[in-house]
Amino acid sequence: MSISNLVRDQIKRGSWIRKMFEEGLRLKQEHGPENVFDFTLGNPCIPPPDDFHRALEKVVREERPGVHAYMQNSGFPATRSRVARDLAVETALPFSADHVVMTVGAAGALNVALKSVLDPGDEVVLIAPYFAEYAFYVSNHGGTKVVSRARPDFLPDLDDLDARIGPRTKALILNSPCNPSGRLIPAGVLARLGDLLRRKSRRHGRTIYLLSDEPYRRLLFDGLEFASPFAHYEDTLMAMSHSKDLSLAGERIGYLAISPRCAAAADLFSAATFTNRTLGYVNAPALMQRMIAVIDRIRPDVAVYERKRDILFRGLTAIGYDVVKPDGTFFMFPKCPVPDDLEFVRTLASRLVLVTPGSGFEYPGCFRIAFCVPDDVIERSLPRFEEAFKAARGA
Ligand SMILES: Cc1ncc(COP(=O)(O)O)c(C=O)c1O
Numbered sequence: 001m002s003i004s005n006l007v008r009d010q011i012k013r014g015s016w017i018r019k020m021f022e023e024g025l026r027l028k029q030e031h032g033p034e035n036v037f038d039f040t041l042g043n044p045c046i047p048p049p050d051d052f053h054r055a056l057e058k059v060v061r062e063e064r065p066g067v068h069a070y071m072q073n074s075g076f077p078a079t080r081s082r083v084a085r086d087l088a089v090e091t092a093l094p095f096s097a098d099h100v101v102m103t104v105g106a107a108g109a110l111n112v113a114l115k116s117v118l119d120p121g122d123e124v125v126l127i128a129p130y131f132a133e134y135a136f137y138v139s140n141h142g143g144t145k146v147v148s149r150a151r152p153d154f155l156p157d158l159d160d161l162d163a164r165i166g167p168r169t170k171a172l173i174l175n176s177p178c179n180p181s182g183r184l185i186p187a188g189v190l191a192r193l194g195d196l197l198r199r200k201s202r203r204h205g206r207t208i209y210l211l212s213d214e215p216y217r218r219l220l221f222d223g224l225e226f227a228s229p230f231a232h233y234e235d236t237l238m239a240m241s242h243s244k245d246l247s248l249a250g251e252r253i254g255y256l257a258i259s260p261r262c263a264a265a266a267d268l269f270s271a272a273t274f275t276n277r278t279l280g281y282v283n284a285p286a287l288m289q290r291m292i293a294v295i296d297r298i299r300p301d302v303a304v305y306e307r308k309r310d311i312l313f314r315g316l317t318a319i320g321y322d323v324v325k326p327d328g329t330f331f332m333f334p335k336c337p338v339p340d341d342l343e344f345v346r347t348l349a350s351r352l353v354l355v356t357p358g359s360g361f362e363y364p365g366c367f368r369i370a371f372c373v374p375d376d377v378i379e380r381s382l383p384r385f386e387e388a389f390k391a392a393r394g395a
Pocket of ligand 1: 042104107241
């Protein structure tokens with residue numbers, strides 16, 4: 001075989017989510033799709049809003065020279081200005097077009113950011129449970145991951161972070177609200193995290209970047225408001241996309257925003273523009289960039305996901321599962337009734353319920369349910385969750 005050893009190894013260790021998805025396809029063929037409860041993929045289940053379709057028809061008809069051509073690698077100036085204006089209103093910070101690079105989704109923004117700041121051997125702190133792709137993104141750019149385990153309520157453990165941030169730390173990736181736990185990090189915790197990063201940066205004589213991954217920031221329940229890391233730490237870079245809030249994952253539109261308070265903001269903008277090009281993205285999709293002025297104003301119907309969360313949370317806690325109630329996203333991360341999450345995921349799969357083991361998020365002992373599925377799938381799955389719970393407990 002001629003593929004790289006590193007990639008071969010990554011594929012082998014890689015995606016639990018994909019593995020479970022493929023298992024789902026097999027089970028659906030065997031038992032019929034309506035009899036398999038597939039909670040593995042974080043693919044939004046509500047269609048993009050009608051406003052999106054109307055705007056798309058309009059934008060498609062606007063023909064001006066250059067609308068389909070190469071552009072500045074950072075993206076259309078009008079789009080970047082528009083995003084900057086919204087960010088300035090939201091954060092009361094002086095964002096301009098030169099703090100925004102349009103990217104191929106949040107994944108593109110994270111890769112551009114990491115490529116821009118990492119030297120070989122630099123460490124990037126991840127807070128487990130974390131979106132598994134982060135580990136690959138860090139490795140893509142010569143970094144080394146350092147994992148800090150979150151507290152049992154899935155908020156960052158600041159004492160543990162204090163111990164893990166050292167002289168080689170270059171960045172910390174934060175994801176709020178979080179895939180897989182659904183937890184929103186409150187402003188008070190962000191303020192203390194900002195203090196910690198400032199103190200560590202000073203002590204080690206190098207800037208530690210806070211890379212805030214926020215594709216779920218508009219999927220919040222219970223009237224909660226998003227707390228932005230921009231307010232609490234000057235060296236913050238933010239990755240955003242409309243994959244999740246507007247169900248546009250296939251359209252690959254997102255951006256990297258650099259805090260205007262960042263001492264190296266201008267250098268970072270140049271670096272991100274350059275790495276967007278040299279990573280081979282060249283620029284974010286032109287059509288979706290032209291849509292941003294409209295897209296950015298549309299808000300998702302979070303009540304749909306909130307209702308699903310409530311059905312699932314009520315059902316699982318009534319059975320006896322230990323669950324931290326998600327503040328947002330469409331994920332829930334209950335504790336397994338037995339210590340071995342792989343074993344429990346198999347117990348669920350034998351009852352045709354497919355979930356992702358916490359080990360896939362470097363947090364064994366829990367499992368992830370992606371509840372972006374029809375309500376009736378959640379309701380019909382609950383007796384299976386109950387059977388598996390009793391079987392695991394030997395009841
Ligand atoms: C936490 C997190 N970050 C980033 C991404 C990538 O999103 P995008 O489609 O915007 O690249 C995902 C997708 O599942 C995610 O869950």
